[in-house]
Amino acid sequence: xxxxxxxxxxxxxxxxxxxxxxxxxxxxxxxxxxxxxxxxxxxxxxxxxxxxxxxxxxxxxxxxxxxxxxxxxxxxxxxxxxxxxxxxxxxxxxxxxxxxxxxxxxxxxxxxxxxxxxxxxxxxxxxxxxxxxxxxxxxxxxxxxxxxxxxxxxxxxxxxxxxxxxxxxxxxxxxxxxxxxxxxxxxxxxxxxxxxxxxxxxxxxxxxxxxxxxxxxxxxxxxxxxxxxxxxxxxxxxxxxxxxxxxxxxxxxxxxxxxxxxxxxxxxxxxxxxxxxxxxxxxxxxxxxxxxxxxxxxxxxxxxxx
Numbered sequence: 001x002x003x004x005x006x007x008x009x010x011x012x013x014x015x016x017x018x019x020x021x022x023x024x025x026x027x028x029x030x031x032x033x034x035x036x037x038x039x040x041x042x043x044x045x046x047x048x049x050x051x052x053x054x055x056x057x058x059x060x061x062x063x064x065x066x067x068x069x070x071x072x073x074x075x076x077x078x079x080x081x082x083x084x085x086x087x088x089x090x091x092x093x094x095x096x097x098x099x100x101x102x103x104x105x106x107x108x109x110x111x112x113x114x115x116x117x118x119x120x121x122x123x124x125x126x127x128x129x130x131x132x133x134x135x136x137x138x139x140x141x142x143x144x145x146x147x148x149x150x151x152x153x154x155x156x157x158x159x160x161x162x163x164x165x166x167x168x169x170x171x172x173x174x175x176x177x178x179x180x181x182x183x184x185x186x187x188x189x190x191x192x193x194x195x196x197x198x199x200x201x202x203x204x205x206x207x208x209x210x211x212x213x214x215x216x217x218x219x220x221x222x223x224x225x226x227x228x229x230x231x232x233x234x235x236x237x238x239x240x241x242x243x244x245x246x247x248x249x250x251x252x253x254x255x256x257x258x259x260x261x262x263x264x265x266x267x268x269x270x271x272x273x274x275x276x277x278x279x280x281x282x283x284x285x286x287x288x289x290x291x292x293x294x295x296x297x298x299x300x301x302x303x304x305x306x
């Protein structure tokens with residue numbers, strides 16, 4: 001196979017892997033601090049993408065034409081809105097169910113996801129139709145043989161990896177990160193040490209939801225289109241990536257995201273006659289892998305939790 005084509009596949013896989021890792025990290029953060037699976041996570045991503053699109057429309061209506069400023073404001077508004085939404089979900093629906101069976105939380109967040117998705121479809125203007133997402137990044141490219149390296153993809157990849165690195169620094173080098181890790185390790189001991197459990201949970205849900213909004217905007221910029229159902233598949237893929245890497249491990253979630261993207265890329269290459277089945281191929285491999293190694297690639301404390 002041509003080296004340029006291989007490089008193109010690798011670049012596409014890295015782009016998808018970054019998006020999947022951002023979503024998977026959210027699932028792992030939620031599970032880490034509260035032992036819950038929040039199945040509305042993908043639909044929060046959808047809300048973030050549509051908030052960004054609505055912000056773009058509002059800014060254009062008032063005459064703002066600078067693409068960098070438009071994109072920055074869209075990111076800030078969408079991340080802030082979804083972070084707030086994540087905190088509201090945690091405070092009103094997840095925390096009150098701490099003493100209830102885990103299936104209750106799973107069910108209520110699953111239903112909430114449907115509510116969010118349908119609200120976007122029904123109340124966003126023509127929300128049932130796919131929406132073009134503005135191309136706000138430079139459109140040029142560098143041709144290296146048959147490899148076409150687009151500037152917008154390079155910027156998005158760098159930004160996504162930067163967010164992942166920033167999250168690692170937050171969790172490992174700050175007092176907030178120490179508090180989050182302490183609550184994830186043992187919430188009762190963390191309380192005894194004076195850590196405000198509720199505040200840490202709310203901040204964690206805000207961070208995870210904000211990451212979802214960032215992934216949603218990346219998805220819109222990458223495909224130049226969003227629709228009310230994008231979070232459904234991205235949520236399932238993000239959850240599969242978190243499980244693949246080892247639910248409860250941040251590094252596992254990141255690794256799982258890139259591995260799932262690699263499986264999709266391999267599926268597209270191995271099945272060129274039916275590249276539409278790349279998701280089927282990837283999920284099949286994950287199913288087989290999980291049957292062989294139920295704890296995922298990086299075993300954290302999922303065995304204790306289950």
